[in-house]
Amino acid sequence: MLEKTTRMNFLYDFYHSLLTDKQRSYMSLYYLDDFSLGEIAEEYEVSRQAVYDNIKRTEAMLEEYESKLLLFKKFQESSRLLKQLKSFVSDEGLSIIESLEKLD
Amino acid sequence: MLEKTTRMNFLYDFYHSLLTDKQRSYMSLYYLDDFSLGEIAEEYEVSRQAVYDNIKRTEAMLEEYESKLLLFKKFQESSRLLKQLKSFVSDEGLSIIESLEKLD
Numbered sequence: 001m002l003e004k005t006t007r008m009n010f011l012y013d014f015y016h017s018l019l020t021d022k023q024r025s026y027m028s029l030y031y032l033d034d035f036s037l038g039e040i041a042e043e044y045e046v047s048r049q050a051v052y053d054n055i056k057r058t059e060a061m062l063e064e065y066e067s068k069l070l071l072f073k074k075f076q077e078s079s080r081l082l083k084q085l086k087s088f089v090s091d092e093g094l095s096i097i098e099s100l101e102k103l104d
Numbered sequence: 105m106l107e108k109t110t111r112m113n114f115l116y117d118f119y120h121s122l123l124t125d126k127q128r129s130y131m132s133l134y135y136l137d138d139f140s141l142g143e144i145a146e147e148y149e150v151s152r153q154a155v156y157d158n159i160k161r162t163e164a165m166l167e168e169y170e171s172k173l174l175l176f177k178k179f180q181e182s183s184r185l186l187k188q189l190k191s192f193v194s195d196e197g198l199s200i201i202e203s204l205e206k207l208d
Binding site for chain 2: 015017018065068069071074077078081082084085088089090092093096097099100103
């Protein structure tokens with residue numbers, strides 16, 4: 001479950017701009033703020049099932065975007081390479097690497 | 105027009121996986137293979153207007169994806185930084201930079 005939460009947090013980070021406002025609200029309460037389904041349901045005055053269905057659909061959408069755009073996969077690969085690269089650069093190079101890390 | 109073509113080629117490169125098969129076919133004939141609207145219309149046995157409308161809508165979708173995900177903008181920035189970085193690395197570092205360039 002922790003692994004899934006971490007993955008969903010990353011996918012949300014990369015693709016949240018493609019979601020609707022409601023999808024963003026539910027996902028961010030559930031995954032970032034650790035609200036329960038019941039608490040979200042109460043907050044939005046909808047059924048727990050409605051929140052659950054919405055979150056499941058959104059998770060599937062995020063996985064679908066990832067399967068098409070691979071932003072998370074490329075991010076992991078680029079983080080690994082930038083970390084390696086740090087052994088082979090001067091101080092000036094290091095500050096450029098930090099700028100590259102901020103881009104992701 | 106050349107500038108627009110270059111931009112559309114890049115946006116297509118980044119976001120084509122989010123388009124439908126028909127959108128991909130029209131865009132790739134028009135922008136990559138330099139077919140005219142009339143030639144595409146003939147190929148698919150539809151009106152020239154239908155091809156034009158489809159391409160205009162697809163261009164707008166690509167711009168919309170770019171406004172949300174900024175992949176082209178980040179690519180330009182990362183290309184610039186990686187090029188700078190080449191002055192500050194050893195040979196081993198250079199081969200890592202080449203791997204990073206291939207990721208984009």
